[in-house]
Amino acid sequence: MEQVSGTFTIDLRRLTVLRELQRRGSLARTAEALRLTPSAVSQQLAALAREAGVPLTEREGRGVRLTGQARVLLAHADAIAAQLERARADLAAYGEGGRGSVTVGCFSSGILGLLPPVLRDLGERLPQVRVDVVEAEPPDLFTALDSGQVDVAVAVDFAKAPPHTDDRYSREDLFTDVLDLVVPAGHRLVGQGPVGLRELARDAWIVGAAESCCGAVARSVCAAAGFTPDVRHAVNDWGALAALVEAGQGVALIPRLVRDLYVRRRVVVLETAGEPAARNVFAAVRAGSDGDAVLGVVRDQLRTAGQAWAVGG
Known part of the structure; x- marks a missing residue:
């Protein structure tokens, strides 16, 4: 494979496919999560490997595994995603947080018990902002968060949730x-x-x-x-x-x-x-989005609701 050139460029959408392969562990599960065919996933990864000039996957039995070069690239991919998120947050802040909508992804019992007061208070604090709710759990919830389909993820810590050390997300515990x-x-x-x-x-x-x-x-x-x-x-x-x-x-x-x-x-x-x-309930946003004014209000209301549960739940 060719060495990395001085005009090194890569397609950020293909990085999303690589990040999802890291999470899911197989081409089939990655394809299902991204609503693509396994062939399309393979093509995206092959194109990314050509752009990067290094092999990103290698055969392992009937499946594939990430190469060491892929893991190096993924570390940079997380930093790139966080920087882009900071840029988006800065633009939103420049516009005084006037974004038209925000989507909250949450597990079913969280929607039943936690979100109602949050949504009522958000209606008062952000009357011009549409707040949508999507029922989802890890790992699908964090696939949606990565892709921008969800802006705030509310989840429970368990095996399929990302670890506390995952730098792709800015997270905080809400309550037990x-x-x-x-x-x-x-x-x-x-x-x-x-x-x-x-x-x-x-x-x-x-x-x-x-x-x-x-x-x-x-x-x-x-x-x-x-x-x-x-x-x-x-x-x-x-x-x-x-x-x-x-x-x-x-x-x-x-x-x-x-x-x-x-x-x-x-x-x-x-x-x-x-x-x-x-069980521990936590909220997460994409790393770099901490400066987003609207997400700041949403996180503040989730924090308030979590504290209320911690005291009276």
Whole structure:
């Protein structure tokens, strides 16, 4: 392959494909995330390699893996993306933050419990700005954030979320959302005082799908308690999940963010021994966008709502 020339130029859109391949780990998953064909992804990567003058992928079994040169380029890609985001933020600030719209991506229970007061307050503080909400979870949420389809991501820390050290994002923790242990009204442990989660190891469990944030977190919490839950029902809708608990079909960990969906049902929230199960909720924007006036207001309202949950949730 040719050496890098003095007129080195690359297509920034192709860098997005490379960044997504780093996140997804395969051409097929990258193509699915970007709504392209695997062939188109391969062509974009090949064109980027020609522009860069270095190999970016190499065969590994039936798939591909990133080369060392690709990882060097990705480090610069993150810096380039952050600098472009700062330029956009500076332009928005020059226009006094008068951008017409902002899109918030958020997980389902966050939309139910966290966003309503945020959206009401944003309507008062930014009456000329349209605020859209998209339901999404990692990794798709951060693909949308990278591509500009989402401006602010609100997510839960779990295996598919980016690590705290990911320099592509400016993030801040909002609050800790407790997961209540909810059982049917006639459950054998009702009235027995604080219980250890492992005491329910032989119960039927109602848990979200394994790939969802709450499904993954619930399984992780049970694993940390020393058992694998017997999942009888995989349900992502919190109202439906609470109804199944009420019907005696199993026990569940339900986030307090959606407590309005279960406190009026014939279920019991058991007090757990030790620290209750919980998940960390955070907000993230693209690195370099901290100076954006509109995003600053959105982040401020999310912070305020998070503090309210930390105190009263």
